[in-house]
Amino acid sequence: MRGLRLLRAPAALLGCLCVLLVLGGTPAYAHSALKDAIPGPGAKVAPGADVVALTFGRLKSGTTPKISLVGSDGAPVPVGRPRVADDSVVCAAVTPLRAGVATLSYSIVSADGDQQSSAFQFEVADGAESVATPSACKGLSLAAPGNGGESDTILGLGRTTALVAFPVTGVVVVGGGVLVVRTMRGRRLTGRDACR
Incomplete structure (x- = not known):
């Protein structure tokens, strides 16, 4: 009997640890994952688009999202300073897009303070459907590409x-x-x- 009592405490402790591992090991689903984008991941758009829009869950107020764009030739595409509309839509003016596969990278801070960064690609091709300026971005005064954004150099x-x-x-x-x-x-x- 005494031997069973000695085994009960470690068995109970082991059971509690297993429950914690199972419950604690489930992934946390961020509320600010990318919900929509114009142009979106894998989209095919006509050349000339000059605004990108990314829609997330609620973003932390007072933070400035970061957006960068790289063309198919590997050269950076100038992007203006991003602005946030409706606490969840990030808008930025870009130099009109040229044909090829472009890579858009972003970094945002969700309302709960979680920073998220990711990237996706889309194709700019002749004959594809034109992209209109997203409605959430129309009322914003967007900084021109290359102006008002963060400089990549400090004193050279x-x-x-x-x-x-x-x-x-x-x-x-x-x-x-x-x-x-x-x-x-x-x-x-x-x-x-x-x-x-």
Whole structure:
């Protein structure tokens, strides 16, 4: 009997852990997954479209989504600063699209603070159906492509390089200044000792 009592506690603990693993292991479904897009994933559109729209669940207010577009030649397609309509539709002006397969990448922050990034492709082809400006984007004053967006360079350096190089340079300059001051003080003290 005593042996069974000793086994009950570990068995109960193991059962609780299994329940937690099963319940805790289910994926969390984000409320802000991409619901619709113009042009959408796998869509075929006519050349000349100059606005893209991505529809999500509710987005976090005060955050600016990021959208980038790459043409079939691998060159970036200029995109204006994205704007949010109705707390869920992200609109951005783009340079009129040319024929080929384009890749659109985006990064958004959902209302619960979860950041999501993804990408999809669509085809721009002659003879395909033209894409009208999405209704949610029509009332917005969209920044022209290449204007009002975030620059990819800071003082001629790539954004990432600059964000690392500038603080490191600051630390080196300040550290060098402290070293010079200490060296100068040390020399003054040594000179005073010699005079005594």
